[in-house]
Amino acid sequence: MLLQPALVFSALLFTIGVVGVLLRRNAIVIFMCIELMLNAVNLTFVALSQRYGLDGQVFVFFVMTVAAAEAAVGLAIIIALYRHHATANLDTINLLRG
Amino acid sequence: MREVIFYVAGIIVLASAVACITNRSPVASALWLVAVLFNLSVAYVLLDAHFIAALQVLVYAGAIMVLFLFVIMLLNIGRPGPTDIKGARGKLIAVVAGLLMVAELAALRSVELPSEASLPDGAVARIVERQGAVQAVAIPLFQQYLIPFELTSIMLLAAVVGAVVLAKRKL
Numbered sequence: 001m002l003l004q005p006a007l008v009f010s011a012l013l014f015t016i017g018v019v020g021v022l023l024r025r026n027a028i029v030i031f032m033c034i035e036l037m038l039n040a041v042n043l044t045f046v047a048l049s050q051r052y053g054l055d056g057q058v059f060v061f062f063v064m065t066v067a068a069a070e071a072a073v074g075l076a077i078i079i080a081l082y083r084h085h086a087t088a089n090l091d092t093i094n095l096l097r098g
Numbered sequence: 099m100r101e102v103i104f105y106v107a108g109i110i111v112l113a114s115a116v117a118c119i120t121n122r123s124p125v126a127s128a129l130w131l132v133a134v135l136f137n138l139s140v141a142y143v144l145l146d147a148h149f150i151a152a153l154q155v156l157v158y159a160g161a162i163m164v165l166f167l168f169v170i171m172l173l174n175i176g177r178p179g180p181t182d183i184k185g186a187r188g189k190l191i192a193v194v195a196g197l198l199m200v201a202e203l204a205a206l207r208s209v210e211l212p213s214e215a216s217l218p219d220g221a222v223a224r225i226v227e228r229q230g231a232v233q234a235v236a237i238p239l240f241q242q243y244l245i246p247f248e249l250t251s252i253m254l255l256a257a258v259v260g261a262v263v264l265a266k267r268k269l
Contacts, residue, residue, distance in 0.1 A: 001219070002100070002101065002104050002144060002145060005101075005104065005105065005108065006104075006108075006141065006145060009108040009111060009112065009141070011200070011203035011204075011206075012112055012200070013111060013112060013115055013134075014199070014203070015196050015199045015200050015203070016112065016115040016116060016119060016196075017115070017119075018195060018196060018199055019119060019192045019193065019195065019196040020115075020118070020119030022184075022188065022191060022192035022195055022196075023119060023120075023183055023184055023188065023189065023192040024119065024182055024183060024184070025182040025183075025184060026124060026175070026182040028124050028166065028169060028170060028173075028175070029119070029124055029127050029182065031166070032118060032127055032128065032131050032166065033118075033119060035131065035158075035162070036115055036118070036119075036131070036134065039134065039135065039138055039158070042138075042150075042154075043138060043141065043142075046141075046142050046145050046147045046150055047145055049145075049147065049222065050145055050146060050222050051211070051216050051217060051222075052215055052216060052217065053217060053221075053222065054222060054225065054234055054235060054238055055238060055242075055243075057147050057149070057150050057234075057235050058235060058238050058239050058242075058243050060147075060150050060153075061150070061153065061235065061239065062243075062246065062250060064153060064154075064157050064158065065250050065253070065254065066253070067158075067162065068157060068161065068162055068254075068257075069253055069254055069256075069257035070257075071162050071165055071166070072165065072257050072258070072260075072261040073257050073260050073261050073264065075165060075166070075169045075261075076260070076261040076262075076264035076265040077264055078169060078173070079169065079172065079173070079264070079265045080264050080265060082173050083267070088173060088175055089182060
């Protein structure tokens with residue numbers, strides 16, 4: 001059974017995604033790190049679906065759909081921000097900062 | 099053999115992910131992310147999820163990554179410029195948060211997986227063998243999860259309309 005190593009890989013991949021979000025300033029790269037985290041969750045679902053039935057794979061299907069919709073909307077937001085600020089650097093986009 | 103290929107794919111996934119978050123150029127990051135997604139699909143094949151592996155290559159490595167590269171091209175931020183990686187303080191915070199996260203996830207190792215719901219060994223592989231890789235996923239998707247599936251189409255429509263409204267200069 002590959003369940004244990006798959007869960008370990010998934011945990012490490014999720015952590016790399018979190019570190020990436022905290023490490024970078026570029027909005028597009030932060031978005032890629034969110035995709036990394038979603039993929040880590042997908043790996044957990046697939047690994048556990050080996051043991052608990054195929055519903056896990058159906059959930060991966062839904063996660064992929066949500067990721068696609070999220071990428072489309074998020075990248076549209078980045079384009080709108082870039083048009084306004086002429087940068088994708090999130091540190092300079094601080095209109096809501098107190 | 100199966101284990102060896104799985105470990106190799108997993109290590110390539112983790113190494114590519116690290117390269118993805120540490121590379122200065124967004125285009126290089128995107129290409130490392132493609133490597134992550136491809137090697138994850140190798141892992142899915144070894145976990146008996148053949149249909150999900152095909153979807154991973156088609157939808158993630160194909161469609162979503164093209165969208166990313168397209169936006170990088172559109173915003174013209176592909177050329178190497180000043181680095182966007184945070185300074186020493188940001189790096190410290192990121193590493194500490196990462197170690198904390200690993201520690202929390204490692205604590206989950208003590209949790210026992212519920213055994214009453216678990217299927218016997220190789221049950222899913224037998225279902226896939228009997229029904230085929232696509233049908234094995236399609237039957238629960240279109241019977242048990244039909245309403246969520248239809249709601250997904252409404253969500254996709256909303257996302258399409260939202261993306262157009264947000265990205266368009268003037269309607």
